Amino acid sequence: MKEVKILLAGIGGYGINYWKELTEKNIPEAKIEGVCEVMPDVRTRFPGLNERQIPVYQTLEEFYAEHDADLAVISTPIHLHYQQILTCLGKGSNVLAEKPVCTSAEGAQRIIEAEAASGRFAAVGYQLNYQRDVLALKKDILEGRFGKPILMKALHAMSRGRSYYQRNHWAGRKTVNGCTVNDSPFNNACAHQFQNMTFLLGQVLDQAASLLHTEGELYRANNQVENFDTAAVYAVAEGAVPIYYYTTHNLKTPKLGPIAEYRFEKGTIYYGKDYGQGPVMEYVAEMKDGSCFSYADIAKGERLQKLYDAIQCARGGDDPIVEYPAGRHSTMAHPVCTVSCAVPHLQAVEALAKLPVYPVRDEYLNHVQEAGDEFCRITNLEEVFTLCYQNQIMPSQAEAGWK
Secondary structure (H helix, E strand, C coil): CCCEEEEEECCCCCCHHHHHHHHHCCCCCEEEEEEECCCCCHHHHCCHHHHCCCCEECCHHHHHCCCCCCEEEECCCHHHHHHHHHHHHHCCCEEEECCCCCCCHHHHHHHHHHHHHHCCCEEECCHHHHCHHHHHHHHHHHCCCCCCEEEEEEEEEECCCHHHHCCCCCCCCCEECCEECCCCCCCCCCCHHHHHHHHHCCCCCCCCCCEEEEEEEEEECCCCCCCCCEEEEEEEECCCEEEEEEEECCCCCCEEEEEEEEEECCEEEEEEEECCCCEEEEEEEEECCCCEEECCCCCCCCCCHHHHHHHHHHHCCCCCCEECHHHCEECCCCCCCEHHHHHHHHHHHHHHCCCCEEECCHHHEEEEEECCEEEEEECCHHHHHHHHHHHCCCCCCCCCCCC
């Protein structure tokens, strides 16, 4: 079994998840070759670096001057991804980069070209794409089990307060030092459900459906935020399939959803539907012939399945990456979430960046001190978003009164 040498670029933010997975679980085929991290106290915060004698570097160039890596895992700030991915590919490393892969669809295309030239893969960390139940659902869609898609919609929101926006210098920002960031719940914390809808509509397993049109209503409730923190998005995917998505960081409750509804000719797939005993957090298909079945019996895989798939592919990908019931499987030389899978979401982010952001009127805001943090909440948000989701409309059409 080939040992995969791994470079971790960024372990102070989301990258701590990769650090813990690699240091707390027994993954015999993986070795942390080095860490790139600019935190001055990184060795104090991560004593395992000294215990394991793992070298730490400030830059990728310093690391590659002394080492090589089979896999580079990039969890650095959004605006650094593009150049770091190109550097790692150029040094002969495969790449698993956290989402968003970069800040523009044009940049993503250049990464795809660099990937092809390097003979290595670049994968993106939209974790839903790697879940085995999601992949089984997509395989069924591709095989025509549900017929043609008619409509896709989802709602997913998380409450985030002052500490979230003060955790770094780019949270909630449109730009940082002249570099595009476009950080928002749609592009970052709650990006997955929208991207997953484009993924499920992709015509092959490792592709997402392109978008023909994107519009929406964008709002800012928290005055710490430069960009928007609440969004209702309407897009049209190839095949003229409408997509609706609702997300925010200004909830009264810790979270809302995720809930989703995917309508097809032969039936509808639900996630988070309440059948009378609380939301069922599994994909359930209700067919027009009266039959109903669930994907709950399919093991989703590891919490960081994206990491395990990337390691396996970096080893050579001899075994099936995607497994299905009844012996069905697909073998590929790269993880399933390619850079191409990220492009439609990037296109939507760029389209939204051209739209106005409306400040929410003061009478709909409630500022709350809670658990040592400060939150800005839109008082009628849950009711408005629920109505919007049920009827595929925008907040202004639901008479939200926010602007």
